[in-house]
Amino acid sequence: MKYPNKIQKSDTRVINHANRGMTLEHDLNLTNVYYSDNNIAVITKKATPIKVLKIKNTCKGKTIINEACFETPSTTDYNGIYKGRYIDFEAKETKNKKAFPITNINEHQLKHIEKVLEHGAIAFIIVRWTTLNQTFLLDGKTLINFIRENERKSIPYEKFQELGHLIKDGYIPRLNYLLVVETVYFSDLNKKDD
Amino acid sequence: MKYPNKIQKSDTRVINHANRGMTLEHDLNLTNVYYSDNNIAVITKKATPIKVLKIKNTCKGKTIINEACFETPSTTDYNGIYKGRYIDFEAKETKNKKAFPITNINEHQLKHIEKVLEHGAIAFIIVRWTTLNQTFLLDGKTLINFIRENERKSIPYEKFQELGHLIKDGYIPRLNYLLVVETVYFSDLNKKDD
Numbered sequence: 001m002k003y004p005n006k007i008q009k010s011d012t013r014v015i016n017h018a019n020r021g022m023t024l025e026h027d028l029n030l031t032n033v034y035y036s037d038n039n040i041a042v043i044t045k046k047a048t049p050i051k052v053l054k055i056k057n058t059c060k061g062k063t064i065i066n067e068a069c070f071e072t073p074s075t076t077d078y079n080g081i082y083k084g085r086y087i088d089f090e091a092k093e094t095k096n097k098k099a100f101p102i103t104n105i106n107e108h109q110l111k112h113i114e115k116v117l118e119h120g121a122i123a124f125i126i127v128r129w130t131t132l133n134q135t136f137l138l139d140g141k142t143l144i145n146f147i148r149e150n151e152r153k154s155i156p157y158e159k160f161q162e163l164g165h166l167i168k169d170g171y172i173p174r175l176n177y178l179l180v181v182e183t184v185y186f187s188d189l190n191k192k193d194d
Numbered sequence: 195m196k197y198p199n200k201i202q203k204s205d206t207r208v209i210n211h212a213n214r215g216m217t218l219e220h221d222l223n224l225t226n227v228y229y230s231d232n233n234i235a236v237i238t239k240k241a242t243p244i245k246v247l248k249i250k251n252t253c254k255g256k257t258i259i260n261e262a263c264f265e266t267p268s269t270t271d272y273n274g275i276y277k278g279r280y281i282d283f284e285a286k287e288t289k290n291k292k293a294f295p296i297t298n299i300n301e302h303q304l305k306h307i308e309k310v311l312e313h314g315a316i317a318f319i320i321v322r323w324t325t326l327n328q329t330f331l332l333d334g335k336t337l338i339n340f341i342r343e344n345e346r347k348s349i350p351y352e353k354f355q356e357l358g359h360l361i362k363d364g365y366i367p368r369l370n371y372l373l374v375v376e377t378v379y380f381s382d383l384n385k386k387d388d
Contacts, residue, residue, distance in 0.1 A: 039312065039372065042306070042310050042313055046240050046241060050204065050242075050246070064265070065244065067259065068259040069259060070257060074238075080273075081282075084280070084315075086279070112236070116275055118233065121236075121275050154249040
């Protein structure tokens with residue numbers, strides 16, 4: 001079937017952009033509301049940085065933004081506090097089945113993860129493999145080390161199985177990643193890192 | 195002199211809105227960059243939450259926001275990590291000379307401060323009295339207690355002198371609030387709270 005080229009391209013782009021990362025983000029937001037409501041942790045998603053270019057004041061004193069554009073985030077998307085510890089992470093989805101492209105996380109975000117780790121944070125990435133329907137937590141230090149020690153531009157799925165930690169889907173909460181955080185960062189074996 | 199009423203009103207509104215809190219925000223941002231560059235702490239300002247209403251994809255694949263509006267923030271403006279501790283605060287300016295109106299901080303933000311305190315955060319507000327040219331740090335718990343124990347809708351300047359901690363202006367960094375954080379939360383006398 002032949003579609004007019006321009007329309008097809010533009011449509012695909014809009015759909016991809018709108019859905020990018022929405023499901024994982026939605027699950028994480030619901031989970032964070034559960035954590036907050038049940039007094040487990042306070043972890044929030046930072047607002048997407050937007051550069052306001054033009055504003056208009058309406059007659060009722062409300063401000064409407066007429067023109068703005070998305071900015072590249074310089075830090076990770078989520079941070080907060082759990083059991084007195086500072087938590088910081090970035091969440092990404094990938095449709096790939098074999099490898100997670102490192103370019104999905106920008107340079108500033110990697111630098112941010114490195115920096116907060118130096119100050120004693122619990123930092124990691126959460127990656128959802130949408131095609132495989134699996135979500136992994138990968139420790140920030142493990143991620144940084146992998147990038148430094150390898151010349152690769154992506155992290156193979158097998159490395160997530162080997163070095164990462166599977167986060168099981170649930171109903172309430174939707175994605176109980178703090179259960180994994182508990183095992184990885186708070187278990188007796190790991191307490192020496194605290 | 196007589197100006198056409200409408201123009202004058204509109205202009206004043208725009209100027210007030212644009213300058214609100216800018217100086218303190220500017221000083222804090224410069225200070226946070228200094229902390230990050232010198233490996234002292236990683237504390238960042240969250241982006242202002244903006245609700246995107248209409249977007250347009252340009253021919254070059256860039257997304258332009260056509261219509262958006264500001265949302266009421268549900269958390270504080272600043273958070274991060276210092277010496278392994280989670281730091282959380284809200285910064286406000288006031289032109290008043292006698293009292294700081296509590297309404298300057300919204301209900302959600304107060305609730306957020308209460309919540310993070312429960313999880314072991316160091317939380318506070320930074321208030322700049324622009325007319326008096328003084329900036330104070332007021333501990334979150336002290337703030338919450340004052341609001342609970344008093345029926346007042348504002349905190350008198352004298353209370354800031356009594357319960358708060360003056361942050362001295364400087365050149366580099368511009369507003370070394372971590373020096374006060376160090377005294378209030380990390381000194382030997384206060385270590386029992388850790």
